[in-house]
Amino acid sequence: MDKAQHNDIDPQTKDEESCDTQTDALPSLTTILGKKKVNGGKSKHHNFADKLLKYKMDYPNTSERGHVVIINNENFHWTTGMNSRKGTDADANNLSRLFNKLDFKVGVYRDQTTTDMMEIVKQMADKDHKDYDCFIMVLLSHGDDGKIYGTDGLVEIKKIVDSFRGESCPSLAGKPKIFLFQACRGTKHEVPIKPSGDTVDSADVVDSKKQNETVVDAAVKATIPSGSDFLFCYSVAEGFYSHRDTLYGSWYVQAFVEVFEEELINKGKDNAEKMDVLDLLTLVNYKVSLRSVERTRNPDAIGKKQMPCFLSMLTKKLFLTPKK
Template sequence: MSNMEDEYDFSHPERGVAVIINNEAFSTPGQEESDDRAGSSHDAEALDTMFSGLGFEVHRYDNLTSSAMVETLTAIADMEIHSKSDCFACAILSHGGDDVIPDNTPGAVLLERQDYVLGVDSGVVLVASMISIFSDTRCPGLEGKPRLFFFQACRGTNMDPGVGVKVRKTKVNPDVGPPREGDGAEQTDHKDAEEGNVDIEDSNVETNYDSDIDNTDSIPLRPVLSVSPSNINKDILVMYATPPGFYAWRRDTGAWFTQSLRTILTPYNATYWSLTTLLTHVNKRVAVWYESSYPGDTSMNEKKQVPCITHMLTKDVYFRPKNMKHSTLV
């Protein structure tokens, strides 16, 4: 456990607001193929449960256009509740990608990479622009408080083929924290094949797939080359489903990343473990337990994914219950 002075102050009257923007319906009349993000509603429900369990006041919005996304986040930033809150959280579930613009700095030879997500009208919203809405200047009620952003969206069109390894242990347990009564109820109950988890013994690997097809959250505007990461500000954490330039995988039952978040960030785990420790376990769960199932297309079959965390937090984050004092913990 950390010392109180090493933690953000979570003694405010409110935990804070958590915003979920779930963009699922992208179909355009007359299109032969649908761009809908099947299964995203399961992710929105999972995140709603997760944030509520952590004490947040959850605001969920479905199928927003790009302008509505900006307007909604701006209105949230203007809420008075932030001044009496511990923190702020935001989860965006949508199609996405990256683009590259020239660096206009005199003498610069590099390009600047920009992550974006799409509204259901296929309009582009830059990730950096959304984060800036909750900066100290634009949202002073959150000054000095952690602001947490989670993005379930592609960041390009590259794919991770994974690396074959030789291990002796046949199962990987992604759970975090001491065992407790009812712990199993907090975990997702999928078959091994559905989770992408396979038994491995020495170098013999046998993988079985069911009919649950994996999809991606990418509608790229055009091929681009990623060069530099997006910048963030102090007291901000951003977690992406995937590294820069890569696909983010999703199933009809939910996305690898968001379902893993729900499994790991339980109220119990978040009380006894710091947020960054838990998110590292989310990375491990996605990387080890999942593998794409895309029968008929070898270029997209048996691919891997690992989330990406970037932050400028200056203290630890613990989601302890409001009636639980730090001094009572051992």
């Protein structure tokens, strides 16, 4: 379970049963938000949008926002049948650089077995996070139905995520817990269509002098656990391939780093205070949607697209304004 250190690589713009149920009566917005006396004593409901709360992001540890764990699996035992994930080090380096700039304490773990991965999960879940604002885990690997690959086999995603629920990790209860998955979630390519009445920018041209190509990660179909204050970020929608450039890293991580750096760091604190994480992830989705496969060994993949997605169980707005 060695911790790997990498040199920074700049990102480039170039992967039910049916039943009868009864529900309790819901409290009105008046009950939840209260009333405000205006205009000579008349009642007026508070504007709901104005009452949306923000996550507390100024816990006592003023220098570090929280822990980021990046599990970066490139090489796999032959018995798994998984190919090497060339280009994943670029993703790990770029994400590490980004989160360091955002005042996180980053740990990068390379080529971890299933046992190693669960040991890292246990160590992080057992930590006392009371002085930190949030927690982030990034999984760069191949995947399968509801599972993610260690170098020697599969780990259930639900088992990883459940370790950080309130009952298992009480010091993170009520705090944002973000999981980022760079892996395929199926075996289909997104096909390009022409938007109606709209135009889009063309995808960036790949430098022909670089010996890069676009490949895909094996599929992951994540099982989403219940619980609040989780945010799941997927490199691709369920059922589709996730593209990874063998030289510059995955399309998704490239866009993620570029958007977060530009909006939270390069444009300054005033802009960062206006852009919550869901706004940023929507920009990431848009940026990835503009790209198409240009260089690959599979001619059938030429021109194919990718569409990321995210699933939010956050209960408040989340802002990652740099603390320093």
